Amino acid sequence: MKQNILSYLGLLLVPLAAQAIEPGPSSKYQQETEHWLLLQSRGQAVSPIPQTAAAxxxxxxxQRWLESYKHPIPQFFKDYSGSNRK
Structure with a gap:
């Protein structure tokens, strides 16, 4: 009984142990990527030419999207990762 109470108490304390990672120095490429993503999210890097699709x-x-529903969903998916394929 005492072990159960201690395990429940431990489970309650787990979220308190999780901490956010402090942002540290990032690479030049990561900073550039973050800059472009920020411009996109704010709508500041918009193309002057609207890109539309023809009818x-x-x-x-x-039609392609609707045809994707014709395939049955398998019961499980085979994992082909690794060197031995079966």
Whole structure:
């Protein structure tokens, strides 16, 4: 009984042990990527040319999406990672 109480108490204390990682110095490439993502999210890096799809392109993409529902969902997925394929 005492062991159960201690384990429950330990489980309650687990979230208190989780801490956020402090942002540290990042590489030049990461800073540039973060800068571009920030520009995109704020809408500051918008193309002056609107990119639209033709009606035929929209119909084809919609048809492709609808056909994806024709395939049954398998019971499980085989894992092919690693060197031995079975």
């Amino acid at each position: 035929s392109e929209r119909d084809l993409s919609l």
